[in-house]
Amino acid sequence: MPLPLEAVLFAAIGLLAGLVALKVLPEYYPMARGLTVGTGLCAGLLSGLVIRFTLADGDPVVVLLLTAVSTGLLTSVLARPDLAARHGSHRRRRG
Structure with missing residues (x-):
């Protein structure tokens, strides 16, 4: 596959990783949304390259999965569950 x-x-x-993190756990990312999405974008490009x-002759599917x-x-590094628990803004799942 070409670069x-x-x-x-x-x-x-x-x-997608940045947007999913904001959609699924918004209380864990209290900082600006652009920071989370930008971190996801940079993490995707950097880790992908x-x-x-590293896997020069690797299967493209394996490269994309990794x-x-x-x-x-890398996107989860920004998560702040301690702030979400302190402010009581976390959602409780019923099940």
């Missing part, structure tokens, strides 16, 4: 196409996919993975060059996992981990 420009992979870079677009890495950016899409990063944007590092993984692509990029998604590492982007999720």
Whole structure:
């Protein structure tokens, strides 16, 4: 797969990770939404390129899956569950 196409996919993975983090756990990300989405974007591009060059002859599907996992981990660094619990703004799931 050519690098420009992979870079677009890495950016899409990063944007998706940032938006999902804000949608699923908004109380864990009290800072500006742009910071979370921007961090997801940068994490997707950076981790995708590092993984692509590390696994030079790797399967593109494996590269994309590893990029998604590492982007999720890097985006979660911004999470502040301690602030959400202190302010009592976390949602309780009924089940």
